[in-house]
Amino acid sequence: xxELSAADWQAIQLTIKLCFLTTLILLAIATPLAWWLAxxxxxxxxxxxxxVALPLVLPPTVLxxxxxxxxxxxxxxxxxxxxxxxxxxxxxxxxxxxxxVLYSMPFAVQPLLEAFNNLGRRPxxxxxxxxxxxxxxxFTVILPLCRGGFIVAATLSFAHTVGEFGVILMLGGSIPGxxxxxxxxxxxxxxxxxxxxxHRLSLLLLVFSFLVLFVVYGMNRxxxxxxx
Amino acid sequence: MSLxxxxxxxxGDFKLEVDTQWPAQGVTALFxxxxxxxxxxxxxxxxxxxxxxxxxxxxxxxxxxxxxWLPVEKRRIGLVFQEGSLLPHLSVTGNLLxxxxxxxxxxxxxxxxxxxxxxxLETLLSRPVDQLxxxxxxxxxxxxxxxxxxxxxLLDEPLAALDTQTKREIMPFLSRLAQDAGIPIxxxxxxxxxxxxxADRVVFMRDGRIDEICSLQQALAKPDSPLFADxxxxxVLEGQLGPAEENSLRLFGEQGSQLRVHAPDQxxxxxxxxxxxxxxxxxxxxxPARISIQNHLVVTIRxxxxxxxxxxxxNTAMQDGQTLLIEITPWSAQQLGLATGQSVFALIKSVALMx
Numbered sequence: 001x002x003e004l005s006a007a008d009w010q011a012i013q014l015t016i017k018l019c020f021l022t023t024l025i026l027l028a029i030a031t032p033l034a035w036w037l038a039x040x041x042x043x044x045x046x047x048x049x050x051x052v053a054l055p056l057v058l059p060p061t062v063l064x065x066x067x068x069x070x071x072x073x074x075x076x077x078x079x080x081x082x083x084x085x086x087x088x089x090x091x092x093x094x095x096x097x098x099x100x101v102l103y104s105m106p107f108a109v110q111p112l113l114e115a116f117n118n119l120g121r122r123p124x125x126x127x128x129x130x131x132x133x134x135x136x137x138x139f140t141v142i143l144p145l146c147r148g149g150f151i152v153a154a155t156l157s158f159a160h161t162v163g164e165f166g167v168i169l170m171l172g173g174s175i176p177g178x179x180x181x182x183x184x185x186x187x188x189x190x191x192x193x194x195x196x197x198x199h200r201l202s203l204l205l206l207v208f209s210f211l212v213l214f215v216v217y218g219m220n221r222x223x224x225x226x227x228x
Numbered sequence: 229m230s231l232x233x234x235x236x237x238x239x240g241d242f243k244l245e246v247d248t249q250w251p252a253q254g255v256t257a258l259f260x261x262x263x264x265x266x267x268x269x270x271x272x273x274x275x276x277x278x279x280x281x282x283x284x285x286x287x288x289x290x291x292x293x294x295x296x297w298l299p300v301e302k303r304r305i306g307l308v309f310q311e312g313s314l315l316p317h318l319s320v321t322g323n324l325l326x327x328x329x330x331x332x333x334x335x336x337x338x339x340x341x342x343x344x345x346x347x348x349l350e351t352l353l354s355r356p357v358d359q360l361x362x363x364x365x366x367x368x369x370x371x372x373x374x375x376x377x378x379x380x381x382l383l384d385e386p387l388a389a390l391d392t393q394t395k396r397e398i399m400p401f402l403s404r405l406a407q408d409a410g411i412p413i414x415x416x417x418x419x420x421x422x423x424x425x426x427a428d429r430v431v432f433m434r435d436g437r438i439d440e441i442c443s444l445q446q447a448l449a450k451p452d453s454p455l456f457a458d459x460x461x462x463x464v465l466e467g468q469l470g471p472a473e474e475n476s477l478r479l480f481g482e483q484g485s486q487l488r489v490h491a492p493d494q495x496x497x498x499x500x501x502x503x504x505x506x507x508x509x510x511x512x513x514x515x516p517a518r519i520s521i522q523n524h525l526v527v528t529i530r531x532x533x534x535x536x537x538x539x540x541x542x543n544t545a546m547q548d549g550q551t552l553l554i555e556i557t558p559w560s561a562q563q564l565g566l567a568t569g570q571s572v573f574a575l576i577k578s579v580a581l582m583x
Contacts, residue, residue: 123315125276128300129307130327130376140326144317 002200010177011185011201018093018181019161022100026108026157027150029101034112039121053110055103064170067099071171096172096179100161107156115149116142152216159212162205229253231380231414235272235282237436244268244436250429252287252380252412257423259454260433266416269433270382273414274307275300286380304335306373306381306411311389313369314357320368321353327376337377346408347371347401363394367401374409381405381413387422402426403583407499420455424448424464424503425582430455449551451533451541461506461541463553464582469500484547487523489579501582506541506555510575513564523576527552529568532561542566544574 004012033052037045055063071089072078078088089095119142127141143150165183172179174188182201189198232249244265250256258266271277273284275291275298284291291298306327307313314323324340344350347367352360360368366386373381386402387395406413406426415426423430423444430447432439432454447453448464456462469491470479477488478495480502489502515524527544530551535541540561542554552574566572 122309122313125300126307126309126313126315127326129274129276129305130372131301131304131330132326133299133301136330141315145315 004200005197007176008185008197008201011180011182014093014177014179015162015181015183018097018100019158021097022104022161023108023154023157025097025101026104027154030105030108030112030153030157034109034116037109037113038116053106056106060103060164060166061170063103064099064167067095067102067167067171071095071098090171091173091175091179093172093178096168096181099167099171100164103164103167104157104160107160108153111149111152111156112146115146118149119145148219151219155212155216155219159209163209229287229412230285231256231273231412232283232285233269233273234284235269235279237268237279237282242268242436246436246438248431248438248441250431250441254428255406255413255415255426256429256431257427258414258416258431258433259418259420259423259427261418264433265436266418266433267384270384270414270416273380274305274382275303301330304331304376304379306376306378308366308369308373308381308383308386310385311362311365314360314365314372316357318357319353320349320355320357320360323357323368324349324353324372324375327372331376335377338374340375343371343374346374346404361394362390363398366390366398370401370405374405374411378411381409381411383413383415385416385418387419388417399425400583407583420458423455424462425501445551448553449543451535451543459505461535461553461555463504463506463551465502465504465546465550465552465579466499467502467548467550469495469497471497482548485525485550487525487576487579489581491581495581502579503582504552504576504579506553508577508579509552509554510577511542511554511556511560511564511566512573512575515573516575519575521575521577523579525552525574525576526571527554527574529566529570529572531568532566534558544572546574 033048037049068090069075070077073082073088073090075088078090082088089098123141123145124137127137132140163183164181165187168179168181168184169187174180174184180188182205186198186201186205189195189201229252230249231252234247235244237244242265246269258269260266268277272279272282275284278297282292283294286303289298290296291303315326318326324343328336328340344353347370349367349371352364352368357365357368370386387398390398403425415422417423427444429441429443431441432447444464447455448462451461453461465481467481467485469489472478472493476490476493478491480487480489480500487502510521512524525546527546529542529544531543533541533543535555538558540556540558542556544552544554546552554574564572
């Protein structure tokens with residue numbers, strides 16, 4: 001029963017690639033962003049925090065719609081890219097990658113923000129007084145002490161990108177090997193009344209998602225930041 | 229060598245206005261009530277707080293100026309906080325060596341075994357830090373700061389979070405540090421006892437300003453000194469402790485101002501500090517022979533101060549020039565006809581070994 005077609009495999013591969021890259025980019029962006037958010041309470045930070053959290057409440061179609069306007073051939077970003085000799089970003093892998101980064105941003109920022117708030121400033125102040133520079137402090141103090149936060153942020157970003165559908169459909173359409181990820185393929189299978197194929201992939205995602213959440217909640221329990 | 233600070237800061241109701249300097253040697257106590265701005269001032273000195281327009285200079289280095297800013301990790305300071313400052317993911321040794329490893333080899337003046345011996349850490353080295361008591365944690369934090377071979381040691385109320393018993397345990401280590409480490413220390417405290425034990429110089433802070441900077445002896449010469457808030461007026465005597473005599477008594481001080489004091493047998497001979505509470509000293513016009521108090525000194529009255537609560541404080545000079553404060557009642561003063569310039573016998577009932 002569990003035989004996957006070539007198209008299924010292609011979609012799985014594409015999905016993994018998309019999620020992996022999204023997670024990498026997100027960790028690189030969300031870490032400094034969450035650190036900055038954790039280091040004060042100015043009005044500017046509240047604005048940024050609200051913007052970051054927008055994808056939590058917006059219908060994915062709204063986000064996808066605006067991204068299509070902005071990144072498409074007539075949008076400000078898309079047309080600029082075209083005039084520079086590149087392609088616009090609508091209906092492309094790069095486009096849905098950018099969309100995924102924005103869409104999963106809150107899932108990377110929130111756990112990190114919480115971890116950094118729990119950590120407080122003291123360990124970092126101690127490390128700097130002992131002669132550790134910024135990068136040194138990150139790898140020898142922040143990373144080991146906020147390990148749980150980083151693992152949760154990475155897993156949630158990855159998993160949430162797997163579950164992305166509306167934004168990709170709006171911005172990327174359904175181009176095999178380029179934008180046709182698992183969730184889109186399941187939709188296509190269903191539209192084509194191919195319920196068996198849709199079921200196989202759906203079940204796969206269901207089990208995967210459960211495992212991810214199981215791991216994340218287990219982590220949360222294990223990595224309560226120890227205060228000494 | 230001196231430490232210079234200039235800063236003006238307003239945060240809501242809190243104001244800090246400081247333009248001062250003091251010699252960067254010995255132990256300087258930054259003394260004041262909670263909320264007077266001591267910790268903020270220390271954080272500015274350390275570089276943990278970047279206040280615009282502030283200036284901080286240490287010796288010939290500019291730590292903060294109009295355009296300069298030396299980050300904390302480049303200032304080579306040792307910091308000890310009130311509590312909770314050990315890195316929980318490292319063992320005791322890991323904590324101790326964190327700064328040591330980041331200190332250039334040429335600048336390392338202290339080694340792990342010296343520091344662990346000085347602070348009694350030998351048996352703790354392999355323990356995880358969450359299995360240490362409060363006092364042990366502070367000793368590790370002290371050792372860790374020392375192992376960076378800092379050029380300035382900043383101690384932010386290092387004993388404030390400890391109970392009395394633990395304080396008593398850790399105090400000798402701090403005293404030894406103050407004497408032996410050869411590093412200028414800034415000690416932030418609101419405890420007069422710590423100032424008397426450890427400080428050579430006192431910076432009095434109040435409401436975000438510095439009231440006065442003076443030597444410990446000058447600070448103790450004022451009858452209304454804030455240092456007398458807890459236990460009443462007292463004097464700190466400095467001198468050499470002699471070798472053990474019979475009856476476990478040891479000689480202290482110069483000929484003519486010599487005292488016999490009880491000191492634990494293991495106390496090494498050498499410079500020590502004694503505290504004498506003014507109310508533990510009595511005055512006699514003749515040297516009483518048959519009396520239980522054995523320490524009798526000839527002192528000269530410099531001044532008589534009336535204190536609130538029907539007391540008189542005598543500021544007297546011992547023969548070696550050190551100040552001894554004596555507290556008596558106005559009635560006794562009158563009965564004995566005490567006056568400035570008069571020589572009397574000071575009968576010292578008890579002394580406390582400070583360091």
